[in-house]
Amino acid sequence: MEIDCWTREPESAQFRRILEVLPSLTEKQHQVLGLIAENRTSKEIAWELGISESAVNQRIEGVRNRTGAPPRAELARAYRYYQRPVDAACNPLPDKNPQVSPDPVTAEEWGQDERGDRLMLSDGVAFRIEAPWQSEEIDRLVPEVLDGHDAGINRMAAMVLIAGGLLLVAVFGLDLATALSRFS
16 A cells, blocks of 8 residues: 555645635735644634634635635645645654653553543543633632532522512612602
8 A cells, every 4th residue: 555645636626726825825814724724713713813703704714715715624624735744744653652651551550530641552541622711710700609519599599689689679769759759
């Protein structure tokens, strides 16, 4: 079986049209397309570049209009093809994976919630990936009493108390208005 090594020409006319337009794009459009090629969402791209999601969508639509309105996945595939190093696909795989420790780890040595940096590729581990905005520290918007084991009951009680308080204020306000109207 022979490896292709990216020597094949792009198969569709739409793909070739995208490749023809890519060199003439702006730097901002290249930034967005680079992140699209990494399969990022518009929201993630906006966060990464520090711009609004609508600005990201406008840049994508600008590219799509110039290239014949291909789907986003086709743009990503064409941009990955455009950015590839010429000989990268034919380079042999490295002997070692730098992200995995060469020391074997047995199941007894690590816990279920422990970080997976000591594991080998042969170990089955599910990795958790979080978006950058999920790891930021923010102040609590909801008091802790309304966000725990009995959160539903506590929230319902809070709503009843607030509604009852508003009802009492309305009744006393109307009573006061009625009393004042009798004196005038």
